[in-house]
Amino acid sequence: MRTENGESVLARIVRIFEAFTPEESALTVSAISRRTGLHVATASRLVAELVSCGFLTRDADRRVRIGMRMWELATRALPTLSLRNAAMPFMAGVHDVVGQHVQLGVLEGSEVLFLERLSVPGAVINYTSIAGRLPLHASSSGLVLLAHGPADLREQVLKGPLKRYTSHTPVTGAQLRAVLAEVRRQGYAYCSGFVHQDALGIAAPVRDARGDVVAALAVIVPNEPRAAAVVPVVRSAARGVSRALCAPGTPALYAEPGDPCDGSATAV
Amino acid sequence: MRTENGESVLARIVRIFEAFTPEESALTVSAISRRTGLHVATASRLVAELVSCGFLTRDADRRVRIGMRMWELATRALPTLSLRNAAMPFMAGVHDVVGQHVQLGVLEGSEVLFLERLSVPGAVINYTSIAGRLPLHASSSGLVLLAHGPADLREQVLKGPLKRYTSHTPVTGAQLRAVLAEVRRQGYAYCSGFVHQDALGIAAPVRDARGDVVAALAVIVPNEPRAAAVVPVVRSAARGVSRALCAPGTPALYAEPGDPCDGSATAV
Numbered sequence: 001m002r003t004e005n006g007e008s009v010l011a012r013i014v015r016i017f018e019a020f021t022p023e024e025s026a027l028t029v030s031a032i033s034r035r036t037g038l039h040v041a042t043a044s045r046l047v048a049e050l051v052s053c054g055f056l057t058r059d060a061d062r063r064v065r066i067g068m069r070m071w072e073l074a075t076r077a078l079p080t081l082s083l084r085n086a087a088m089p090f091m092a093g094v095h096d097v098v099g100q101h102v103q104l105g106v107l108e109g110s111e112v113l114f115l116e117r118l119s120v121p122g123a124v125i126n127y128t129s130i131a132g133r134l135p136l137h138a139s140s141s142g143l144v145l146l147a148h149g150p151a152d153l154r155e156q157v158l159k160g161p162l163k164r165y166t167s168h169t170p171v172t173g174a175q176l177r178a179v180l181a182e183v184r185r186q187g188y189a190y191c192s193g194f195v196h197q198d199a200l201g202i203a204a205p206v207r208d209a210r211g212d213v214v215a216a217l218a219v220i221v222p223n224e225p226r227a228a229a230v231v232p233v234v235r236s237a238a239r240g241v242s243r244a245l246c247a248p249g250t251p252a253l254y255a256e257p258g259d260p261c262d263g264s265a266t267a268v
Numbered sequence: 269m270r271t272e273n274g275e276s277v278l279a280r281i282v283r284i285f286e287a288f289t290p291e292e293s294a295l296t297v298s299a300i301s302r303r304t305g306l307h308v309a310t311a312s313r314l315v316a317e318l319v320s321c322g323f324l325t326r327d328a329d330r331r332v333r334i335g336m337r338m339w340e341l342a343t344r345a346l347p348t349l350s351l352r353n354a355a356m357p358f359m360a361g362v363h364d365v366v367g368q369h370v371q372l373g374v375l376e377g378s379e380v381l382f383l384e385r386l387s388v389p390g391a392v393i394n395y396t397s398i399a400g401r402l403p404l405h406a407s408s409s410g411l412v413l414l415a416h417g418p419a420d421l422r423e424q425v426l427k428g429p430l431k432r433y434t435s436h437t438p439v440t441g442a443q444l445r446a447v448l449a450e451v452r453r454q455g456y457a458y459c460s461g462f463v464h465q466d467a468l469g470i471a472a473p474v475r476d477a478r479g480d481v482v483a484a485l486a487v488i489v490p491n492e493p494r495a496a497a498v499v500p501v502v503r504s505a506a507r508g509v510s511r512a513l514c515a516p517g518t519p520a521l522y523a524e525p526g527d528p529c530d531g532s533a534t535a536v
Contacts, residue, residue, distance in 0.1 A: 009277040010314075014321050020345035046278075053282050054377075057347075066345050068376050074342040075399035077288035077334050079325075085398075088386065092360055108336050109322075118356065130353075131343035 012038060012046060016056075017066070022129055026063040080106060083215055084115050086244040087206065090237040091118055094219060098230055101126045101220040104206075105141035107149055108133070110157060112142040112216070124199050124222045137162045137176050138169050140189040140201030141216035147183040148205055148213035154180070168193040188235055189216075193223050200227045204238035209246045217241060280306060280314060284324075285334070290397055294331040348374060351483055352383045354512040355474065358505040359386055362487060366498055369394045369488040372474075373409035375417055376401070378425060380410040380484065392467050394488045405430045405444050406437050408457040408469030409484035415451040416473055416481035422448070436461040456503055457484075461491050468495045472506035477514045485509060 019027060019035040027035070033043040047064055050056040054069025075081065087104050095102045095118040102119075105112040111133040119126070128134060136142035136149075136157055146154055158173040168191075170176040183189045191201040203218035217238040221227045287295060287303040295303070301311040315332055318324040322337025343349065355372050363370045363386040370387075373380040379401040387394070396402060404410035404417075404425055414422055426441040436459075438444040451457045459469040471486035485506040489495045 008317060010281065010317050010321060010323075013278065013281075014323075014341075017341040020341075022344050022349075025345040025347060049276060049278050053278060055278075055282075065347050066342060068346075068348065068374070068381060070338075071342040071346050071348075072376070072381060072399045072401075073282075073285040073288070074334060074339040076290050076397070077293040078336075078339050079293060079333050080336065080339075081290075081398065085387075089388075092363075092386075095360075106336070108340070113336060113340060118360075119353075120357075129344070130349065131340045133340075 009046075012036070012042070013050065016043070016046060016050065017070075020066055022132070026059060026065050028063055032064065080115055080215075083206070083241075083245065087116065087215070087217065087241045090240045090244070091116065091217065094217075094233055094237045095120075098219050098221065098233060100124055100222070101128065103128055103141065103218050103220070105134075105139075105145065105203075105216045105218065106214065107136075107145045107153075110153060111135055112139055112145055114141075115215070124220060125196050126199060126220045127195060128220070134195070135163060137171075138165050138191075138194050139218075140191040140194070140203035140220075141218045143179060143183050143189040143191065144203045144205050144216040144218075145213065147180040147189070165195045166193050166197050168197070169195070188231060188238075189218075190228075190231065192227075198223050200224070202227065202230055202234045204235045205242075206238050206245070207242040214245075215241075277314075280304070280310070281318065284311070284314060284318065285338075288334055290400070294327060294333050296331055300332065348383055348483075351474070351509075351513065355384065355483070355485065355509045358508045358512070359384065359485065362485075362501055362505045363388075366487050366489065366501060368392055368490070369396065371396055371409065371486050371488070373402075373407075373413065373471075373484045373486065374482065375404075375413040375421075378421060379403055380407055380413055382409075383483070392488060392490045393464050394467060395463060396488070402463070403431060405439075406433050406459075406462050407486075408459040408462070408471035408488075409486045411447060411451050411457040411459065412471045412473050412484040412486075413481065415448040415457070433463045434461050434465050436465070437463070456499060456506075457486075458496075458499065460495075466491050468492070470495065470498055470502045472503045473510075474506050474513070475510040482513075483509075 015036040016032055019032050029044050029047055030040060033040040047056060051058055054067045056064050057067045058064055091102045099120050100123045103114050103117040105114045113133050114128050114130060117128055117130050134142055136146040158176055162171045164171045170179050188204040199220050200223040201218055201220050203216045205213040206215040206217055208214045219230055219234055221230060283304040284300055287300050297312050297315055298308060301308040315324060319326055322335045325333050325335045359370045367388050368391040371382050371385040373382045382396050382398060382400050385396055385398050402410055404414040426444055430439045432439045438447050456472040467488050468491040469486055469488050471484045473481040474483040474485055476482045487498055487502055489498060
């Protein structure tokens with residue numbers, strides 16, 4: 001289904017959705033037209049269609065927002081919903097003890113996408129938000145996912161360019177390679193001031209029943225040496241989530257040694 | 269942009285998304301074709317387009333799932349995200365003390381749509397899931413939203429038909445009217461066995477800074493008389509969320525008496 005200039009209707013619809021951001025979640029049709037480059041008549045017609053199916057809604061003042069129906073259809077059958085539900089009790093436990101920010105991220109394209117974040121008012125600066133993204137080389141969650149991710153993605157990211165956020169961000173291939181080796185060796189990422197000089201990220205891998213890393217569980221705390229005490233908290237929570245992901249009732253006999261489901265400790 | 273039979277491309281895309289459910293979150297193209305009534309060639313072409321923009325993904329075994337990109341665009345600018353984030357600490361507190369299920373629902377069309385749910389394994393039966401729906405007349409959250417919702421919606425629901433889940437479900441207009449009056453009078457819904465005979469729902473209204481009811485906070489517990497002790501827990505958490513929704517820093521002087529932001533108690 002192509003339009004006169006060869007662009008699909010779907011491509012135009014995606015551009016409209018992309019116009020909405022956490023900072024600008026309500027837009028007029030003319031703002032949507034400007035941001036998408038769509039003619040205002042085209043934008044107006046597509047917005048009307050999207051409103052009629054509930055994928056967008058219109059405020060009393062005619063500004064347009066993302067609709068609940070789109071969220072509902074995107075969420076109710078989302079493959080990661082079971083991961084997120086398995087992780088929540090562990091994340092809440094960490095949050096009770098550590099405070100600050102606790103978050104769960106997955107690999108999406110060449111970035112980390114955050115499925116969930118628990119925060120308290122007044123916590124240390126954190127650029128993460130729910131459904132927000134960060135680059136793989138700079139964030140603790142991203143480094144865990146990259147260290148255990150596909151080799152071709154790793155090689156692509158290592159080639160750069162690698163954005164410098166602070167003087168501690170790994171910005172050369174050699175620096176990033178060393179950081180990734182350390183993440184694999186010690187079993188977690190410890191990132192002191194990589195994204196912001198005042199923040200420190202600690203992330204550990206979450207593995208599925210096959211032992212593949214499917215997510216990273218992380219805390220963001222103030223950048224102070226005493227943060228080291230949080231490492232075992234994050235690691236044990238990530239291990240707990242991994243165990244919870246093993247199908248309940250899977251006999252430990254059928255799991256390979258070293259698997260999170262190998263029965264070498266009590267399942268959570 | 270109409271197809272040969274007059275249906276819009278968007279309408280077809282929506283039908284494809286609707287084919288996915290929590291129970292069947294991975295479908296083959298032929299299953300999608302069967303469920304949507306779309307010709308398999310049409311379904312195949314639209315699925316390929318949706319995969320290319322990340323709104324759907326394909327498993328290694330070629331089965332199709334909802335894509336993370338759709339969830340990301342639906343969630344990052346969702347108007348209810350701030351409501352959900354404001355509610356989470358209160359919901360977690362209730363969950364710590366009460367256990368079972370704690371959930372947050374909003375009015376969507378003529379049903380309640382659940383934005384969030386916290387549960388423990390082994391909790392009482394509950395038909396709710398995240399991004400799931402329940403009818404307004406039978407669920408405690410729905411009754412709170414209906415009691416405080418638009419008058420025309422209330423009249424429409426009162427006309428019926430009202431599905432009978434158990435012998436306690438209000439199924440006549442007169443029964444429902446009495447329940448709604450009670451919800452308004454006492455400030456919460458107390459629903460003993462309305463959806464399932466073993467479960468009891470208690471829900472209280474969450475109000476925005478203008479005092480409008482924007483959500484219902486509910487617990488689902490075993491259907492026993494001692495559940496009455498949970499009522500003040502739910503009510504105070506819902507009041508707390510309402511206060512948290514008042515713009516931080518809003519001077520109490522500018523709030524009207526009786527508003528959740530009137531400054532008559534310490535803001536949370």
